[in-house]
Amino acid sequence: MNQHDVLVVGTGLAGLSAAVRLAQSGARVRVLAKGVGATHLSGGTIDVLGYTPERVERPGEALAALPSGHPYARVGAARVAAALDWFKTQFSGGYTYTGSLEENLLLPTAIGVPKPTALAPVTMAGGDLRSVTEVMAVGFRGLKDFHPALLADGLSRTLPSVTARATELHLPVERRVEFNALGLARAFDQRDFRRTVITELTSRLRPGEVVAFPAALGIASPHDVWSELEHGLGRPVFEVPTLPPSVPGMRVFAVLRDALRRAGGSLLLNNVVVGAERSNGRVSSLRVRVGLREERHGADWIVIATGGFASGGLALDSDWTARETALGLPVAGVPEPGARRFEPQYFAAHPIARAGVAVDDRLRPVGADGFENVLVVGATLAGAEPWKEKSGDGLSLSTGHMAAELVLAESGATKEAIA
Amino acid sequence: MAVASRRIQTEVLVIGGGATGLGTVWDLALRGFDTVLVERADLIEGTSGRFHGLLHSGGRYVVKDPVAAKECVDENALLRRLMPDCIEDTGGLFVETPDDDPEYADRFLEGCRASSLPVDEISVAEALRREPRLNPKIRRAFAVPDASIDAWKTASSLARGATAEGARVLTYHRVVDLHRDDGAMTGARVRDERSGEEFDIEARFILNASGPWAAQILHMAGIEDVGVIPGKGIMIAMNHRLVNTVINRCVMPADGDILVPIRTVSVIGTTDMRAADPDELEVTQDEVDQMLEDGERLVPGFKQARALRVWAGARPLFQDARAGEVADTRDVSRTHAVVDHAARDGVKGLLTMSGGKLTTFRLMAQDLVDAMCDQLGEQRPCRTEEVKPPGNEDGEYYDVGSRLRRRERTMADDELICECELIGRKRLEEELVRRWTTNLDDIRRLLRLGMGPCQGGFCIYRATGIMHGVERLDGEQAALSLHHFLQERWKGVWPILYGDQLRQARLDDWIFQGLLDIEHLPGATA
Numbered sequence: 025m026n027q028h029d030v031l032v033v034g035t036g037l038a039g040l041s042a043a044v045r046l047a048q049s050g051a052r053v054r055v056l057a058k059g060v061g062a063t064h065l066s067g068g069t070i071d072v073l074g075y076t077p078e079r080v081e082r083p084g085e086a087l088a089a090l091p092s093g094h095p096y097a098r099v100g101a102a103r104v105a106a107a108l109d110w111f112k113t114q115f116s117g118g119y120t121y122t123g124s125l126e127e128n129l130l131l132p133t134a135i136g137v138p139k140p141t142a143l144a145p146v147t148m149a150g151g152d153l154r155s156v157t158e159v160m161a162v163g164f165r166g167l168k169d170f171h172p173a174l175l176a177d178g179l180s181r182t183l184p185s186v187t188a189r190a191t192e193l194h195l196p197v198e199r200r201v202e203f204n205a206l207g208l209a210r211a212f213d214q215r216d217f218r219r220t221v222i223t224e225l226t227s228r229l230r231p232g233e234v235v236a237f238p239a240a241l242g243i244a245s246p247h248d249v250w251s252e253l254e255h256g257l258g259r260p261v262f263e264v265p266t267l268p269p270s271v272p273g274m275r276v277f278a279v280l281r282d283a284l285r286r287a288g289g290s291l292l293l294n295n296v297v298v299g300a301e302r303s304n305g306r307v308s309s310l311r312v313r314v315g316l317r318e319e320r321h322g323a324d325w326i327v328i329a330t331g332g333f334a335s336g337g338l339a340l341d342s343d344w345t346a347r348e349t350a351l352g353l354p355v356a357g358v359p360e361p362g363a364r365r366f367e368p369q370y371f372a373a374h375p376i377a378r379a380g381v382a383v384d385d386r387l388r389p390v391g392a393d394g395f396e397n398v399l400v401v402g403a404t405l406a407g408a409e410p411w412k413e414k415s416g417d418g419l420s421l422s423t424g425h426m427a428a429e430l431v432l433a434e435s436g437a438t439k440e441a442i443a
Numbered sequence: 444m445a446v447a448s449r450r451i452q453t454e455v456l457v458i459g460g461g462a463t464g465l466g467t468v469w470d471l472a473l474r475g476f477d478t479v480l481v482e483r484a485d486l487i488e489g490t491s492g493r494f495h496g497l498l499h500s501g502g503r504y505v506v507k508d509p510v511a512a513k514e515c516v517d518e519n520a521l522l523r524r525l526m527p528d529c530i531e532d533t534g535g536l537f538v539e540t541p542d543d544d545p546e547y548a549d550r551f552l553e554g555c556r557a558s559s560l561p562v563d564e565i566s567v568a569e570a571l572r573r574e575p576r577l578n579p580k581i582r583r584a585f586a587v588p589d590a591s592i593d594a595w596k597t598a599s600s601l602a603r604g605a606t607a608e609g610a611r612v613l614t615y616h617r618v619v620d621l622h623r624d625d626g627a628m629t630g631a632r633v634r635d636e637r638s639g640e641e642f643d644i645e646a647r648f649i650l651n652a653s654g655p656w657a658a659q660i661l662h663m664a665g666i667e668d669v670g671v672i673p674g675k676g677i678m679i680a681m682n683h684r685l686v687n688t689v690i691n692r693c694v695m696p697a698d699g700d701i702l703v704p705i706r707t708v709s710v711i712g713t714t715d716m717r718a719a720d721p722d723e724l725e726v727t728q729d730e731v732d733q734m735l736e737d738g739e740r741l742v743p744g745f746k747q748a749r750a751l752r753v754w755a756g757a758r759p760l761f762q763d764a765r766a767g768e769v770a771d772t773r774d775v776s777r778t779h780a781v782v783d784h785a786a787r788d789g790v791k792g793l794l795t796m797s798g799g800k801l802t803t804f805r806l807m808a809q810d811l812v813d814a815m816c817d818q819l820g821e822q823r824p825c826r827t828e829e830v831k832p833p834g835n836e837d838g839e840y841y842d843v844g845s846r847l848r849r850r851e852r853t854m855a856d857d858e859l860i861c862e863c864e865l866i867g868r869k870r871l872e873e874e875l876v877r878r879w880t881t882n883l884d885d886i887r888r889l890l891r892l893g894m895g896p897c898q899g900g901f902c903i904y905r906a907t908g909i910m911h912g913v914e915r916l917d918g919e920q921a922a923l924s925l926h927h928f929l930q931e932r933w934k935g936v937w938p939i940l941y942g943d944q945l946r947q948a949r950l951d952d953w954i955f956q957g958l959l960d961i962e963h964l965p966g967a968t969a
Contacts, residue, residue: 065950067958134904135925137960168858168868169901171908177918181965192912202858265958267901334949340941342735342746362728366940370933371962411956 028054030431031310031323033297033350034337036061037417038402039329040280041424045110047287049432054321055284056295056312060277062335062403062420067265068239068272069131070111070121070143070421072104074414083142083418084125093378095405096415098385099422101125107425108143108418114283115145118247119275122149130154132236132264134170136178136188140414145272147241147250150234150262153179159188160229161236161264164195166202169267170238188236191228195220205266206274208240212249222256229257239263240271295319297350300326306397307351325397325431328353329424332380332403332410340365340376348381348404354391356382356406373409380406387427399427449642453479453611455815456631456646458618458660460484461491462594462801464652465601465612466808466827471650472608473826474812479644480610481633483617485885487598489721490654491801492888493756494594495678495712496705497689498522498530499802500587502537502562503696505554506547511778511800512558518803519588521828525805528835529596531842533704535589535689536570538581540740543694548583551693555587562587574686576742589689591705593841594801595888596834604832621649621663628664628792637881648815651795654759655721661795666788671797673721673757676713677730679939682749682896684843685709685742692741699737707843707864707895708751711738721757726938749947750939751896761797779807781814791818860909861902863895871909881920883907883928896944899932900951904959922966929955 032043035057047053073083073096080086087096087104096104105125112121121143123129128140130153138153150156159179163172172190179188197203197211211217229235235253241263242249253261265272281291299311301320309322330337330350338355340346344365346355357379359365365376380403382390387399401423403410410416457468460482468480482488501515523530539548555562563586570584571577602612613633619641620632630645653660655673684704692700703710714730731753738745761780779799784790794814799807809825816822846865857867874889883903886892892906893899907925910916916924940948955961 062953065953065958133958133960135921135959135961135964137963139960139963166858168860168905168908171905171912174908174911174918174921177911177921178964181918181922201856267904267954267958270958332949333945334953336946340945342941344941364728366937368934368937370929411952412962414957414960416957 025309025320025322027322028052029323029435030054030325030327031056031321032327032329033057033310034061034329034331034335034402035277035291035293036329036331036335036402036420037063037066037276038420038424039327040277040284041107041111041421042327042329042401042428043289044114044280044283044287045425045428046431047284047289049428051432051435053284053289054323055289055291056297056310056321057291057293058296058336059293062331063273063277064270065268066270066273066417068145068270068276069141069148069265070108070123070417071140071414072108072125072142072418074128074140075412077412080140081128082126083128083140093407095383095407095419095423098383098387099426103426103429104418104422107422110425111143111421114279118251119145119147121145132175132179134175134264134266136175136180136182138182142418145246145275147246147263148239148272150260151236151264153183153186156234157186158230158233159186159236160233161188161190162225163190163192163238164197164208165192166197166200167205167208167238167240167266168202169204170264172236175236175264191225193221193224195224204269205238205240205271206243206269208238209243209271212240212242213244218249218252218256222253225257229259234260234262236262236264239265243271243274246275300351302394305394307395324435325399327424327427327431328381328398328400328404329402329420330404335403337404338380346379351395351398353381353389353395353400355379356391377409377412378407380404380408382406386430387423399430401427451479451611451642451644453477453644453646455479455648455650456481456644457650457652458631459489459651459653459656460486460598460612460614461489461652461654462487462597462804463491463654463796463799463807463811465598465605466804467650467652467796467811468605468610468612469601469832470808470812470825470827472605472610473830474823478605478610479646480605480612481616481618481631481644482612482614483636485614485882485888486602486612487594488888489656490756490759491594491598493678493754494801495701495703495710496591496594497701497703497802498590498592499800500535500589501558501560502535502551502555502585502587502589503691503701505558505560506550507696508778509554509558512554512560514778514803514806516558516560518806519590521805522592522802523590525827525831526597526600526835527838527840529593529600530840531591531593531705532840533589533591533688535587535691536574537585537587537691537693538570538577538741539583539693540578541580541582542740543692545582547695548585548693551585555585560587574688574690576685576744577690578741578743583693585693589691591689591703592801593705595891599889600832600834603834607833618660618663621660623664623790626789626791628790648792648819650811650815651793652811655757657759657795657797664784664790664793666784666790669782669795670762672760672762673718674760675716675718675724675755675757677726677734677753677755678710678712679731679734679753680708680710680751681738681745682708682751682944685745685748690741699734702738702741706891715758718757724755724757726753726755728938731938747942749896749942749944751898751944752935753939754935759798779803779810781811783814785818794818860905861890861892861895863897863902864891866890866892866902868909871906872913875910875913875915881910881916881924883924884931887928893928893932897947898936898951899928900947900954903928904954919966922964925961925964929961
């Protein structure tokens with residue numbers, strides 16, 4: 025059995041934030057994950073708080089006013105701000121994040137709905153609808169996950185201040201009739217492709233129009249692709265998230281994964297945590313399934329960042345009981361069997377929506393004994409409605425970051441006490 | 444206020460675009476009658492589109508209802524010849540589980556022989572070889588010619604056939620009133636549900652094929668207390684073909700005793716509850732739990748599979764207080780019956796089809812049109828036993844791999860819009876040209892778009908984008924259509940969300956709410 029200071033379970037934004045922050049402070053960290061995390065689904069922006077349910081303009085103020093059951097109430101605005109600042113420092117070489125808790129940016133979704141978000145990469149920030157007035161949305165025939173006319177129409181209908189239209193380029197990508205955003209991003213990594221795009225578009229643009237592209241402007245060096253397009257077209261250019269796989273989300277994953285490795289941490293995929301060995305009120309090791317084998321990993325601290333129902337961190341069985349899948353922690357907020365879990369209206373507030381693992385002020389699970397050294401972060405937590413609130417990225421980032429700080433503080437205190 | 448800007452004249456007006464109505468308009472067209480069919484929604488959006496997909500061999504009825512069994516035996520054989528493109532030849536098994544009365548199986552065998560139903564008792568080992576997931580504790584197994592039938596393909600073929608013969612099929616046209624002159628029907632007033640326009644259809648004869656809605660239609664003609672009782676049945680589509688053969692429990696027909704493999708899923712059915720209103724069929728948690736338990740009896744581990752969608756259909760049960768005046772002699776067996784309103788209510792030019800089942804839709808149509816011919820004193824022989832509706836010319840059944848084979852041929856030159864159901868962009872664009880619709884739910888029924896495991900998570904945005912791109916939808920219609928689709932879809936998924944399907948639904952939320960934010964699209968929550 026190998027031994028680490030901290031085992032982080034899950035490799036989404038929450039798990040990676042915790043792991044990188046810890047490794048950078050000298051902790052021996054290993055991330056165990058079933059597969060790549062939700063970064064590949066998310067749009068690549070850091071949505072902290074968008075709706076309460078009114079649209080939020082100043083997320084720092086709004087999250088301070090959330091009820092005590094909300095996970096942000098455990099974190100607090102100051103820690104969220106610290107997490108955002110830390111996150112921004114992880115990006116360099118031009119591809120950086122901009123924004124803050126002061127004011128939400130207002131970025132368009134692929135159907136032209138303005139979405140409040142706290143942080144966005146520079147390649148997206150130009151789409152801030154508080155300042156944009158004329159937009160040309162550019163699509164690519166064969167990219168079935170992005171329809172520029174829907175974006176343009178949605179924008180024009182949503183915001184009277186915006187005039188938007190669309191165009192579609194017919195260019196060979198991967199020599200295939202269809203491709204996803206990643207395929208297009210790889211094409212954009214090629215200089216010839218970028219030049220063709222610039223040539224094709226130049227004659228179609230009107231003075232004053234800014235250009236919206238699917239979020240696929242390169243995966244290897246997105247900042248170079250984006251700035252070359254801005255210069256070549258002579259106007260602001262911005263990315264709009266597509267259906268998954270999310271290229272900007274993959275960039276986040278790659279940056280944090282590389283940071284983890286540089287700081288001496290490790291990341292193991294296809295490692296499924298199926299249980300724990302416990303002694304003296306603490307988890308001493310995790311049981312991990314690797315293919316048909318079972319292994320043990322020991323650690324002083326465990327961070328559970330496996331996600332919610334979408335990622336498999338939580339599961340609801342056919343007898344309508346819910347469980348946390350890695351350690352079997354109790355799940356709060358699930359209606360009793362027989363009680364209604366969902367409302368018949370899709371956009372209603374569903375009784376099960378805020379289900380998750382409830383934690384105390386130090387992110388430790390409540391209602392379960394023997395997990396003194398376990399911290400729970402991200403979408404596994406009870407009390408939030410990430411999609412409705414547009415809060416998922418901010419929650420994952422800030423609770424992951426907070427878990428790292430708590431572990432560092434407590435293990436530092438322990439070491440001092442021993443010394 | 445709607446102004447009558449047009450008027451249609453026809454010989455026969457058929458009300459209802461389910462299997463019966465479509466069979467009827469096909470039958471009428473082949474006999475040379477000028478015909479109009481009106482349907483308040485999309486084709487087979489009512490009962491016919493909400494069944495389990497079983498083309499009965501007749502086995503289910505051999506003990507309880509031999510007349511119905513014989514009809515099924517005959518119609519099964521006919522439809523296999525006439526509409527093979529709509530049928531998958533799955534075969535069926537009747538199996539006796541440890542919970543079943545062992546004496547029933549012998550009565551079942553006897554009944555099969557009496558109804559000339561070809562039946563073959565096979566060993567339990569052979570049954571398990573054919574269907575390895577089947578409960579290994581079954582005691583006996585009987586092979587019968589059950590099959591699964593794609594109701595949407597069937598409907599589309601009949602509608603195309605009838606239209607080619609000159610009939611007019613008007614979907615989204617709701618009957619708002621019936622016109623009666625003295626003791627005879629003269630036509631109907633209908634409303635185009637899309638434009639809001641109302642107009643009259645003049646007809647010599649009205650055939651009411653509205654199934655469980657028949658009483659609502661008859662009410663407009665001033666005819667009351669026709670005992671149409673909607674019988675609610677729920678069904679659950681499970682991801683994967685848990686079985687490749689139709690599995691029936693060898694018992695008196697009861698709840699949750701049929702499992703039908705159709706397309707890429709298997710459907711378990713069903714319940715039977717009286718419902719007050721065929722438009723208000725609520726699915727309860729108890730019914731879902733019961734159906735899942737019933738599935739476990741047939742296929743152990745059933746509850747671990749993903750449940751994709753649950754729905755309820757309304758059977759057109761018929762229990763007329765004045766049953767003695769029902770024209771057709773078949774009413775004794777309660778299979779289906781033609782209600783003669785001339786004899787029953789003194790109203791000429793109006794017949795109602797009651798009862799019945801999808802397997803016998805052709806026979807029902809024949810009986811209905813025959814009864815009309817009798818009243819008109821104008822004998823024209825039925826031709827539906829001979830003429831194949833379009834699409835069935837090559838005489839081959841479809842199978843579960845048909846779409847994949849077709850798809851593989853076009854892999855290199857067509858975008859795949861729906862990965863679950865293998866629907867290409869060209870297929871979608873062809874269908875948009877063929878049928879004028881702005882409704883994603885219509886597209887779902889036409890192409891099975893959004894019917895697979897992801898329940899529209901990816902393909903619905905794509906389909907909307909394509910429809911909007913070819914200017915079938917403007918921005919506002921796209922918003923409405925998206926919202927309508929999401930709500931319709933949700934109706935069928937929320938009661939069965941557990942396990943991996945809940946996970947899938949959360950991923951869909953991620954797309955619809957997190958990435959696209961459809962909730963805040965103006966007009967979407969209208």
